[in-house]
Amino acid sequence: MPDRAERPLLFLDVDGTLLPYGAAQRPSTAQEWDDWQNPANPQLAQLVLGHGQLLSELGCDLMWATAWMQDANEVIAPLLGLPELPVACLPDAPQQDEAGVLHWKTQALVETAAGRPFIWVDDEITELDRAWVSAHHRGPALLYHVDSRTGVAEPDFAVLDEWAQRYAGARGRRSPDA
Template structure:
């Protein structure tokens, strides 16, 4: 029986970047990595309990984030995840699509290669659901997470239930 993939975004689900700036959420720690084109320190809030919870969901985890390989350096150790594979968005990073499909969607579907997957992000929209249902032959769950609160118990419950239904 193989496990479905879980494509995991960082900013929004793991780092509730839209929470009140002066108030770190309870249970979170702050890191200030210098990543990205400007090499300015970012304020990132991470919850160390998320890694073990994600590992217990019954998925094969994969980063689907602008952090790409940097997620293994900065995010994984803080939340308690091992080094994970990642979707390499390459030249598609932030590429505008006139059809409203998120710039990550096509690469995620290609990476999945028909395998069941859940995608945890704060930026999916109806055009992404249409694209996935049209271009991906396997089951897929696009699970939206509120970037003001990040992953919560309800999210873990929903992801656990979906994983149990879609193992093959």
């Protein structure tokens, strides 16, 4: 196992990634988001509890990259059996996503990684984000898009694990995956 300083970061989104929307409508107002992030939200039953162990076994340093911010540690982490994780410092999430615009997390995640290899797992990653990361991040990066209706699935973990093993300790080397 590589030294922890050499392990890739794994930036982890919640909504649409760990917590699929399925048939639920994506929250759009501040009140709907507050209700969504409530520990009593019945949608939390959509979490796959075994994903916590799979995430822990990836050989990455896990970090929340979600509008849930610290609430992810209070609500999601205990349900998945994860320890408290660091939370990426992100700008405020926009009320609505704009098509054709760099994702609101992209620049902050590249700054946080600071050249370190990273995986970003999210349901909102676009080709624009991939191109920006490729041009601005000096290390390997895998921007891994998941379908928000189903969220991350067990087969995805094999891809993430293979990438993490390949780029462990690869600070400053370029990845063809970005």
